[in-house]
Structure formats: C-alpha cells, structure tokens
Amino acid sequence: MTSFQELFDAVIKGDDTAAAAITKKLLDDGIEPSKIINEALAPAMAEMGKRFERLEVFLSDSLLAADAMKAAMKVMEPSMLLKKSSAPEQEVVVIGTIEGDVHDIGKNIVATMLEASGFEVHDLGRDVPVATFITKAQEFRADIIAVSALMTTTMYNMPRLIKDLRDMGLKDKFKVVFGGAPVLPEWATEMGADGYAKDFTQAVAVFKELKR
Amino acid sequence: MISFYDAVERLETGEMLSEHEFDLRVGRLARKYAKEYGIKMEPDTVIISDNSLADAAYQASLRLFVELGVYCINTGRVAKFTEDEVKEAVAAAPRKLEFGEGKDLVYMTPREVEDKTTPCVNMSMVGTPVPSSLFVSALQTYAQEPLCDTISAGSLLELDGRTVRSGCPIEVEAAIFNVKATREAAKRAGRPGLGSHNIPQGSAEKTAAIIAAMHPEFGVRKNDGALVAALGEMKVDYERLNKLAFLEAAGYHHGGLYGPLMGGYAGGPAETALILLSHFFLGRILLHAEWSHCFPLNIRETCNSTPEMLWLVGLSSQALTRNTKLLYTMNCFVASGPCTEMITQELAAHSIAATVSGGHLNPAAPARNKYPERCSGMEGRIHAEVGHAVARSGINRTEANVIVKKLLQKYASSISDAPVGKKITECYNMKTLTPSKEYLDLHTKIKGFLTDLGLSF
Numbered sequence: 001m002t003s004f005q006e007l008f009d010a011v012i013k014g015d016d017t018a019a020a021a022i023t024k025k026l027l028d029d030g031i032e033p034s035k036i037i038n039e040a041l042a043p044a045m046a047e048m049g050k051r052f053e054r055l056e057v058f059l060s061d062s063l064l065a066a067d068a069m070k071a072a073m074k075v076m077e078p079s080m081l082l083k084k085s086s087a088p089e090q091e092v093v094v095i096g097t098i099e100g101d102v103h104d105i106g107k108n109i110v111a112t113m114l115e116a117s118g119f120e121v122h123d124l125g126r127d128v129p130v131a132t133f134i135t136k137a138q139e140f141r142a143d144i145i146a147v148s149a150l151m152t153t154t155m156y157n158m159p160r161l162i163k164d165l166r167d168m169g170l171k172d173k174f175k176v177v178f179g180g181a182p183v184l185p186e187w188a189t190e191m192g193a194d195g196y197a198k199d200f201t202q203a204v205a206v207f208k209e210l211k212r
Numbered sequence: 213m214i215s216f217y218d219a220v221e222r223l224e225t226g227e228m229l230s231e232h233e234f235d236l237r238v239g240r241l242a243r244k245y246a247k248e249y250g251i252k253m254e255p256d257t258v259i260i261s262d263n264s265l266a267d268a269a270y271q272a273s274l275r276l277f278v279e280l281g282v283y284c285i286n287t288g289r290v291a292k293f294t295e296d297e298v299k300e301a302v303a304a305a306p307r308k309l310e311f312g313e314g315k316d317l318v319y320m321t322p323r324e325v326e327d328k329t330t331p332c333v334n335m336s337m338v339g340t341p342v343p344s345s346l347f348v349s350a351l352q353t354y355a356q357e358p359l360c361d362t363i364s365a366g367s368l369l370e371l372d373g374r375t376v377r378s379g380c381p382i383e384v385e386a387a388i389f390n391v392k393a394t395r396e397a398a399k400r401a402g403r404p405g406l407g408s409h410n411i412p413q414g415s416a417e418k419t420a421a422i423i424a425a426m427h428p429e430f431g432v433r434k435n436d437g438a439l440v441a442a443l444g445e446m447k448v449d450y451e452r453l454n455k456l457a458f459l460e461a462a463g464y465h466h467g468g469l470y471g472p473l474m475g476g477y478a479g480g481p482a483e484t485a486l487i488l489l490s491h492f493f494l495g496r497i498l499l500h501a502e503w504s505h506c507f508p509l510n511i512r513e514t515c516n517s518t519p520e521m522l523w524l525v526g527l528s529s530q531a532l533t534r535n536t537k538l539l540y541t542m543n544c545f546v547a548s549g550p551c552t553e554m555i556t557q558e559l560a561a562h563s564i565a566a567t568v569s570g571g572h573l574n575p576a577a578p579a580r581n582k583y584p585e586r587c588s589g590m591e592g593r594i595h596a597e598v599g600h601a602v603a604r605s606g607i608n609r610t611e612a613n614v615i616v617k618k619l620l621q622k623y624a625s626s627i628s629d630a631p632v633g634k635k636i637t638e639c640y641n642m643k644t645l646t647p648s649k650e651y652l653d654l655h656t657k658i659k660g661f662l663t664d665l666g667l668s669f
Contacts, residue, residue, distance in 0.1 A: 052475075053512070055475045055480075055510075055511075055512055058239070058475045058476065058477075058478075058479045058480060058483075058511075059239075059473075059475060059476045059477055059511065060235075060236065060238070060239025060240075060243075060476075060477050060478070060479055061239075061479075063232075063235065063236060063239075063477075064236065067236075099378070099379060100377075100378030100379040100417055100418065101378070101417070102285070102443055102449055102451070103443070103444070105444050105473060105476055105477070105511075108235075126285075151339065151367075151378065151417055152339055152341045152367040152369070153367060153376055153377065153378040153383065153386075153415060153416065153417050154377075154378040154417060156375045156376065156377040156378075157377050157378060157379070160377075181514060181580070181581070181582060182339070182341070182581075182582055184582070184583070199512070201512070
C-alpha cells in the first residue's frame, strides 16, 4: 500500500507528477482526502516552511513543493466535492501588493505559505488598486484582505484601503493584514489594520490567529 | 549594439510564458549553471581569492542570461538575446562617468581587483523615511563628508503635513522637493557642485513624478543621474522603461538598479550571484545602464552583511571586474542601526568585501532600511573611510578575508536580533550637524580595530 511518507517526500521534492500519482493510489485504496491532507500534504508543506525559515531550502524549492501539493489537491477535487464534509473549512484570503508597488516576491511567498496551510487564497497580483481589493474581497466572500508594500511611498496607499472600507461600511466584514519590508507593527495598528506580519515566517501564525 | 527599441520589440514578440513558470525557470537555470561551473561557497572563505572561480561565475552567468532571457510583466513574454549581443552591449558601456561640477566634479572609472585606486563613493539615505523638517539637514550630513563623491536622498514621509503617496499629485511635488533639497543640502555643506547619482527618486516611484522633477529649473543638472530598476528576478516593466526612454532622450545619466534576493527565486548564494551578474546584462541591453547599482539581499535578514552575502558581493564583483569594464557600486544594507558598535562592524565588512574585489561603494541602508530617521552621514563616513583604507593599504583578498572573518566573529550571531540603533536626532547634534561623542567613539574604535589588522587610515 502506498504510504503517506511517499506523498510527503514527493511534495518535499517538488515532484508534482509523483504527488498526483501517489494521491490517486491513496484514493483508490479508499483513503479519505482529509486524511491525505492531514497526514501527508499539510505536514510536508509545514516542513518546507520550517526549512525555508532556516534557509535550508529556497523560495524556488517552496514553489515547486506548493505546485506538487496543488497537483495532489487537484486529483482529490472530485472526491472532495462528493464528500463535502471531508473538505476542511477554509478561510478565504485576498492578497496583493498595493497600488503603485510592483514588488511582489514577499507577497508571493506569503500567498504560497497560506495556501499550503489550508487557506483559500486569491492572489490579485501587484500594483492592485484599493477599489480592486474591495470588489474582489466581496466577490470571493473573503475573510481576510492581505496587503503588502515594499516602498515607503507606496506603503502610504495602504491606509486608504481601511478608510475606504470604513466609508463604505465594510470594515467589520473583513480583517485586514498589512505586511512588507517598510511596514512597522505600531504603524499598521495606528492605521487600523487588524494584523501585521513582520515577514513570511510570521505571516501564517498571524493569519491563523485572526481565524480564531 | 542592439537598440533600446529593438530590445523592447522583443519584449512584445518573444515567447509567451506565465510569470510563475518564468520564476521557476530562474531557479532551475541558476542551479544548472552553478552546478555545471562548480560555483559554490567554501565554508572558510568569505572573500574569494580564486580568479578561476570568478571567471567561471562570469561565463556561467552569460550562458544563463542567454538561455533565460528577460521577462516583461506587461506583455507576459520573454525576450531573448544572443551571446554576441550581450558582449557588444557590455563592450559599448561607458568607461568613465562624470558627476558634479567645479571643485566637486568627480569621475567614476573601472577599478581592478585589489586596486590601489580608491573607490568612488555614492552616499545615499537609500529609502530611509525622513520627515520634511529634517530632510535637508539629514542629507547635509552626507554631503559634508569629505569622501562623499555624490549623494542621493531618502524617502520623504510627508510634505507640508501631507502624506506622500505613490501615484498621487503629492508624489510629483515630493519628487521636485527631493531635487531642490539635494541641491540645498550640498550648498549648505559648502559643496554646491556636488552631483547626485539618483536625484529625483527617493520620494518618487512613478515615472510622471520623475519626469516632472527632472525639469532643469528645479536644479537638476545634465550630469546628475537616475536609477532605473529591474524587477526581481530578471524582469522589466513599462513603467520603468518609460522612465528610461525619457532619461536617455533628455541626456541624463541613467544607471541600472538590481536587488536579487538570496534565498528567493534564484536559490542560494551561488545561484543568486549568477542571477545578480545576469542582471548586468539585462541592464546593458534593456536599461542601457551607464553604471549599475546593486543591493543583493538575504531574503530573511534583508541585509547583505551576512557571511554568504559578503561572499556573493565579493564573487560577483570580482567576476565583473576581471571580465568587463562595467562601472558599478555595491550598496550596503546592514541589519543594525546607527550609533551601535555592530553597525560599524557590518559597514566595515561590506566595504572591505566590495573594495578589494574591485567595486565602487554606495553606503548605506541602516537597520534593514526600515526604521524612520535611522540614517546619517556617519554610516557613509565609516563605509567610505574603510574602502579608501583598503585601497591605500593595498591589502590582497586573502588578507581581506582574514579581516572580514574577524569582523563576522563579532557580529554574525547577532544579525537576526540586531539593534535598531538611534535616530539621527539622537546621534547627531542637529544644530551643528556633528555626530555625538558616542558615535565618534564607536568610529574611533572600529578604525583602531582595523588598524591593528593592517589597514592604514
């Protein structure tokens, strides 16, 4: 019988073909998708996260692992639709780099880590207008809006999101998280953000905390 | 040499590719060429002395660039360039740049590895946020430094009480203020002719603001410069290429700006060194970079004073210096903040690595470039004086390696928890614009430490 360890290893290696094939075998053996996620996929991505924190692996390795995990999830989609109860309840996040800012590596890492940690992530990309954050958050029924900036000058577009949400009477519908190199925690709080992540290593914990 | 518009044409006709796939390709190819050419960091060596390794890194990066190409985020396409086109573009680069005028006129020319010629020092507040009330004074602390060859400003937090935000009309006003402040700071320092290597940009990101600020009546001179950034890794976009089209047509100096992340899409130190070198080819072909300005960073620590970053700085500098006549500066990002013992050690280590390897200097971004008002001319002074001492003392790379390792022994274990240090108002007398006794004592201490190790100041 194919083991969870094999799937774990395939994800760690970023082998999407193997991950998909092993997942199919596990399903054929009658294993529930939720068990596959909990026993192999989630631990593998958590392990990649730890290794990335220590820079024993790099972003390129993490992206490959995330692709392998997605390949496995895709194989499980039909089963998860049939057995809705087996699909874990996902918190929905829309994430993007704020208007004017085209730097997105940090945001991409956080998006990958969140996805690997069980969040449903809608990545809006870079240079995202404030209005787009709001319309997409409504469209995807998001729980959290995550906004990133790398430049001081673009960082000051982030509070506009909070202001617009307040002016539209929507602030209570979404949690807002600020992140990015120039953002300081006290500033994020002062501007009205619900959460702040210093870097990608902190981000998942912050989002999980908000989820409670 | 391939023209700018022919290069842009390729961005519109090249292979269509998802950005995600390009990002993965960066890592795959960097790994492939690092392995093929045997590029790797040896545990005991921070500053390499192996010429064959530097030359191998250059050759590997050239092949990497030719195979990888450049991604355009506007078109979603990859532009490819031949090895001959790259070589032509590199050969056509300027061998001499002038900044400033009168007694402040300086030239930047190529240096050699272990060169006794002192490096050109472009001093900068980098992106440190500073309020308008302090802006000119803070910048003056750099301009008044005797070893400062050019200056550029930080990021303006607010103007007349209004927050400066990218893409808003206030950004245009801030960019103009930036130019005027740069000239005013130089004038107050008694150096009215001092040039700027990046005159409008500290407070402006958008092309419209840059173009507005470059109007001569605001004080910009033809031999001032502006930096045009590539996006990480190996990408360009039209917002920045539009800026270049203007700068080139108007005849201003324009440099390339590259900050690849070690631990990011490229991979580890060896792979990131190759990607940094590849950015120079991107810079010559698509940004027509007259010189380049590099700030490779450790993705977790957001500084380049860690052991593997210093190795990367040394390797890539030596690869460029030995194989081209390209002009470039190495921008120092440190973990600790002003007026700490640690910052003096980090600045010294970076300066030694860059200078002995043939680079010019660009100090500095203190406290991970994150904390408002944590920047001053003293960081520029320490970085510049150490660089000048390295050149004048004529130390070789092996000796530099010994000194840098001794410095690392003092600070490397503290990088993750580095002190953020003091604001400029806390470590300078803002009336006389002189460093505090505490900071002067730290400056004396690091020079004493380095003198004992063979540097002569």
